[in-house]
Amino acid sequence: MPSNQLTIGSRGSKLALFQANWVKGRLEAAHPGLLVAIEIIKTSGDVFLESPLSKIGGKGLFTKEIEEALLEGRIDLAVHSLKDLPTLLPDGLSLAAVSQREDVRDAFLSNKYRSLEALPEGAQVGTSSLRRQSQLLRWRSDLKIANLRGNLDTRLRKLDEGQYDAVLLACAGLDRLGYQHRIVERLSCQQVCPAVGQGALGIETRVTDEVARERVQCLHHLPTHFAVTAERAFLRRLGGGCQVPIAGHAWIERSRLEMLGVVASVDGRQFFREQADSPIEQAAELGIRLAERLLASGAREILTSLSPT
Numbered sequence: 001m002p003s004n005q006l007t008i009g010s011r012g013s014k015l016a017l018f019q020a021n022w023v024k025g026r027l028e029a030a031h032p033g034l035l036v037a038i039e040i041i042k043t044s045g046d047v048f049l050e051s052p053l054s055k056i057g058g059k060g061l062f063t064k065e066i067e068e069a070l071l072e073g074r075i076d077l078a079v080h081s082l083k084d085l086p087t088l089l090p091d092g093l094s095l096a097a098v099s100q101r102e103d104v105r106d107a108f109l110s111n112k113y114r115s116l117e118a119l120p121e122g123a124q125v126g127t128s129s130l131r132r133q134s135q136l137l138r139w140r141s142d143l144k145i146a147n148l149r150g151n152l153d154t155r156l157r158k159l160d161e162g163q164y165d166a167v168l169l170a171c172a173g174l175d176r177l178g179y180q181h182r183i184v185e186r187l188s189c190q191q192v193c194p195a196v197g198q199g200a201l202g203i204e205t206r207v208t209d210e211v212a213r214e215r216v217q218c219l220h221h222l223p224t225h226f227a228v229t230a231e232r233a234f235l236r237r238l239g240g241g242c243q244v245p246i247a248g249h250a251w252i253e254r255s256r257l258e259m260l261g262v263v264a265s266v267d268g269r270q271f272f273r274e275q276a277d278s279p280i281e282q283a284a285e286l287g288i289r290l291a292e293r294l295l296a297s298g299a300r301e302i303l304t305s306l307s308p309t
C-alpha cells in the first residue's frame with residue numbers, strides 16, 4: 001500500500017457508510033495528500049436480519065469479517081459503532097482512536113403517541129435490544145416487546161407501516177443521518193441506561209501499523225476515551241454482550257468520572273443498578289469496581305442464568 005493511501009473497512013448500511021465517510025473526510029483534511037478509500041464488507045449481522053440478535057450470538061456479529069480483513073492486510077483500519085465492538089479484540093488488533101461522542105441517549109419514536117409514558121396498555125414496541133427490552137418492561141410491564149431488525153431506514157419503514165406503536169433507536173444514528181425530526185422523545189439515561197460505547201465510533205488498526213495508528217490520532221477524543229474505557233472495562237468484567245441485558249454509561253462531571261451501571265433480567269423483574277465515581281485517570285478501575293458491586297448485589301445470578309451452556 002503506497003504511503004499516501006489508506007483503506008477503511010466498513011459495513012454497507014447507510015449509517016455505517018456515513019460514519020466511514022466522516023472518518024475519511026477528517027483524515028484527508030488532517031493529512032493533505034492522503035487518499036482514503038472505503039471497502040464495504042458484509043458481516044454476519046448484515047446477513048441474518050430476521051432473528052433476534054440475542055439468538056444468533058451478539059459478540060462480534062457486526063465486526064468479525066471486518067477484523068479478518070484488517071488482520072489479512074486487505075484494509076488498513078476499521079470504523080465501527082463502538083457499541084458493536086467486543087471488549088476483547090483479536091490478537092494483533094487495537095482500538096487506536098475513539099471519536100467524540102454524539103448524543104448517547106435512546107430515542108422514542110412513534111407516529112401515534114407523544115411520549116413513552118403516553119403509550120396505552122399493551123402497546124407494541126419494537127426493539128432488537130435485550131437491554132432496552134428489560135428496562136422498558138421494568139417501567140411498563142404491560143408493554144408488548146416485538147423484535148425489530150434491519151438498517152435504520154428499514155426500521156423507520158416498519159414503524160410507518162404500522163407494524164409497531166413505537167420503536168426505540170439510538171439518538172446518535174438518527175442525528176447523524178438527519179432524522180432528528182423523527183425523534184418524539186429523547187429518553188434520559190435514568191429512564192433507559194445506554195449501551196456501553198453508544199454514540200462513539202471506534203477506529204481499529206493493526207498493532208504493528210504505526211503509520212495508520214498515528215494518522216487516526218486526529219480523530220481521538222480524550223474525554224470520550226476515558227468514558228468508554230470505564231464502560232468497556234465494566235462490560236468485560238461482567239462478561240456480557242448482546243445476549244445479556246447490561247447497560248453502562250460514564251461521563252465526566254466536575255473533573256471526576258461518574259458511571260451508571262445496570263444489569264437486569266429480560267423481563268425487567270430483577271433489576272440491579274449502581275452508580276460510582278473516580279478520578280478520570282482511573283477509568284478502567286471504575287468500570288471494574290462498579291461491575292463488582294453489581295455482582296455482589298445479586299446480578300451474578302442473572303448473568304449465570306443467561307450465560308450459554
